[in-house]
Amino acid sequence: MQDADLTRLALAAGAGAPGAADRLVGELRSDVTRFIASMAEPGWVEELTQETLIRALRGLPRFAARSSARSWLLTIARHTVADRYRAAASRPATVSVDDCERAQTRTGAAHGRFEEEVALLNLLASLPEPRRTAFVLTRIEGFAYTEAAEMTGVPVGTVRSRVARARSDLADALRLAEDPAAPAEPAEPAESVAGAGRTTRTA
Structure with missing residues (x-):
């Protein structure tokens, strides 16, 4: 779905249109998860994704389309990640062995692709x-x-x-x-x- 369509959908969800909020979450959840995965420790990704979406749903009535819905949602995701690091009083760390093993089991990714993704996460971290x-x-x-x-x-x-x-x-x-x-x-x-x-x- 194009950004303009997502923004209209977010405005409709904020106005209480039936099903609009669920559809918006379905369209943008993968973007939020991917963004958080590139910013946070692997063990936090699922929880922070859920927290971001909850914050967004609560804020939908105040969404005024001053930016695209996708930009607005990823801004919320960035603040959610930052809040977690502040709460943990730590800086982003590299991927741990346990996290890597859990991710490999969960995704079932091919060995070469998995190693590339872990290397990228380590470099970004x-x-x-x-x-x-x-x-x-x-x-x-x-x-x-x-x-x-x-x-x-x-x-x-x-x-x-x-x-x-x-x-x-x-x-x-x-x-x-x-x-x-x-x-x-x-x-x-x-x-x-x-x-x-x-x-x-x-x-």
């Missing part, structure tokens, strides 16, 4: 959260930079910078995985803050 979010939204979920900027509450230029840095980080990680002795690319110089007499780095 190694990124700082702002870079990971920007990369997932634009390069995996397919949102435009302007949409990702709106969803994360930062300027478009910041999103572009975070995506570029994420790509560089992932490239370094891939080189290291293939050749542990390979040096990483030189870090980008710190950015000067005009008039502040100091330097800083962007996320």
Whole structure:
């Protein structure tokens, strides 16, 4: 279903149209699950997906279509994941052996494909959260930079910078995985803050 149709469906659900909310959940649940799986620890995905959908259903009467329904829902998903990490007082971790074994049993994926998916999750989990979010939204979920900027509450230029840095980080990680002795690319110089007499780095 196209974004415009999903947005109309969300508005109808918010207005109480029979069956609209269930249909909306059915259309977008897989998007929410995939997005959360790229952001959170595997053992949390199912629970956080359900929590996101519950939050969305409660918020439907207030949905005003200022963004697409899909963008709105994934913003809720991002906040849900962030809330869980804050509650756990921890940073995103790499995939554990137990999580991998459970995922392999649950999905029944072919061995090669499963290993590729686990490797991708590990690489994404190694990124700082702002870079990971920007990369997932634009390069995996397919949102435009302007949409990702709106969803994360930062300027478009910041999103572009975070995506570029994420790509560089992932490239370094891939080189290291293939050749542990390979040096990483030189870090980008710190950015000067005009008039502040100091330097800083962007996320």
